[in-house]
Amino acid sequence: MGQLVQGNNKVGTARGIYLGLRQQIASGVYAPGASLPSSRALAEELGVSRTTVTTAFEQLISEGYVLVRQGARPVVNDNMAGDDGEVPHKASATTPGLSAYAERTMALPQSHLPARPGLRYDFRYGDVSPDDFPKLAWRKALTSAVLTRRERLGYGDPAGSEALRQALQGYLWRARGINCDYRQIVVVNGSQQALDLCARALVNPGDRVVVEEPCYAMARNVFTTIGAEPLPVACDGDGIDTTQLPQPGQHRLAFVTPSHQFPLGGVLSAGRRRELVDWAESGNAYILEDDYDGEYRYDVRPIAPLYLSGRGRVIYIGTVSKTLSPTLRLGYMVLPPGLVEPFTRIKQLVDRQAPTFEQDALAALIESGAYERHVRKMRRLNGERRQAFLDVMHEVFGERVEIVGTSAGLHVVVWFNGLKTSDEARLAEAALLAGIGIYPVSRLYSEASERRAGFVFGYATMPVQNIPQGVRLLGRVLAA
Structure with missing residues (x-):
């Protein structure tokens, strides 16, 4: 029989024998229905134990390459004709194309x-400095989360752990003045996933979405890739210019950063806040409020979130990326009650849940006061x-x-x-x-x-x- 060597897999190993036989089956050395050498004969020829050869045969049998009958030598399965498994082969004349979503993604600038x-x-x-990360406090909280006795290790609530959502409820009331039920909070893998969930839940291909000009490019890209049409609206020192908003009813969403416009830094004025909410209400649209760095205000107290005056039209997005680290991938959304169930179901399909131990560690930091310190x-x-x-x-x-x-x-x-x-x-x-x-x-x-x-x-x-x-x-x- 031929040389049983495949890449870096030596013939003396069960995997080397398995790969060599599989390649010979694929190349036609052993045609469908042909008999293979017995395990005893092959072991003697290769100078290996019969057990090694038997292991290789068992792998071929389990994958359907080889059939065995009592008292007879193994034979190549008739269904293996033309099947080369992982063996390199020429590309097909026609290859499957990318989805429209993937094509739009690849067309975007980096x-x-x-x-x-x-x-x-x-x-x-x-980014934030690694020296700023509270290593000792986080290690203590994470270790405690890992060592806490649990009845089982399994999937949790896609909306986030109850402990973290309740901790965030208290924190948002103290730090941002948001008064909500903890069940309105959905924990996400960073604000980027929050934007993706909003796009999946609220926007269809061909819909129009208002975005700031300039704006966080990854937000604009999320809407572009699902097939929506972003409409840039200019920003100045008072945030997005509401006089340039399109007629109500023509757009499904507006994405804004009202407390600290990204990147220009303007604060959305009181008059414009009212006009933006009026626009959303009259046009049956939602406003996505990305409060990406609301904790950092140096001249006065943090600016009140747009959510407080949103009349149920505002989805609030927060994150710990700028306070702890973007590597943690922990963020949260405060949703109008009617959106909680659909967002939770969509998140369950996207990634099942945010990491449990990290959620518990963050909850402990907030509850102890260490996070706010x-x-x-x-x-x-x-x-x-x-x-x-x-x-x-x-x-x-x-x-x-x-x-x-x-x-x-x-x-x-x-x-x-x-x-x-x-x-x-x-x-x-x-x-x-x-x-x-x-x-x-x-x-x-x-x-x-x-x-x-x-x-x-x-x-x-x-x-x-x-x-x-x-x-x-x-x-x-x-x-x-």
């Missing part, structure tokens, strides 16, 4: 900011980073820049007077060669247009003492 390890001065936004500490520390950044930017660049969105959050947008959008890539590349990460704002706009060059600067990842050094070096890069 919206993920690539990690750049080794950069000393990285003003990447959306951590938030206060992070607000103070990031306030220091923010002030250090603003001071050195004014020192180095002066009137050559305009900085917006400074009163809240973990990032600002810096507009460079005298530079255009077309200069952004060139400046970012020059900065990168000097060891500085800066990120153009133009990627957050739906359409390219000529404006001042702008960059989104995050300051939450660096030690305070590194921020002035990085900005001064950037000043030298720009001068060159």
Whole structure:
């Protein structure tokens, strides 16, 4: 018989014999109905134990390649004609195509900011410093969750653990003034899954969705990939411009960041809040409120959520990505009561549930008060980073820049007077060669247009003492 070797699998192993025989069956060395060598004969030929050969035969039999009858040698199954299993073969002349959803996804520009390890001065936004994570408190809470005696280890409620939902109910009342039943809260794997659930539950292909301009690109992409048509509405210092909203009834949703518009930092004014809710109510639409960094307000108390004046039209989305870490993938939604059941059923189909131990650990942190103590500490520390950044930017660049969105959050947008959008890539590349990460704002706009060059600067990842050094070096890069 032929050489029984397959890739790196040696002939002397049961798997090597199994793969070799399977390849010979697929290539026609042993045709359908042909007899294979007996286990005794094959063992003698290969110099291995009969048990090894028997194990290989048993695998072939279990997969249907080989049939055995009492007192007879094994034979190749007649149904194996033309079946080569995992053996390499030529591609079919016609291959299945991607779904329309996948095609739309592949057509989108890359919206993920690539990690750049080794950069000393990285003003990447959306990340937090690993040094800020409450390692000891989290380890204690997670260990306790793992060691807690349970009747069984099984699937939990797709909407989230009752303990975490009740803890979040109390936290949202204390921190954001939201008074809701804990059963209105659905725990999700980060705010991105919340957006995906909203798109699946409330939007059909061909529907129209209002989004901010500029906006969080991953939100716009979620609606695009399901076949909806996002309508960008311009934002200014007071948030989304409600005078530019389309006629009510033509759009299913509006996605907004009213407490700290991403990325420009404006706060949606009281008048515009009322107009936006009126628009949703008269058009039978919902508003998605992404409160991605509502805990970080440096000049006054945190801005009240739009949910409070939403008249049942607002879906509130929160996350611990900016307070603890985006690696935890824990977020939550506060839903109008009528949406809880459909959202929960859809989530069960998407991923079954959020991780149980992490949910219990977060619930323990909130209930003990450790989470809110951590938030206060992070607000103070990031306030220091923010002030250090603003001071050195004014020192180095002066009137050559305009900085917006400074009163809240973990990032600002810096507009460079005298530079255009077309200069952004060139400046970012020059900065990168000097060891500085800066990120153009133009990627957050739906359409390219000529404006001042702008960059989104995050300051939450660096030690305070590194921020002035990085900005001064950037000043030298720009001068060159």
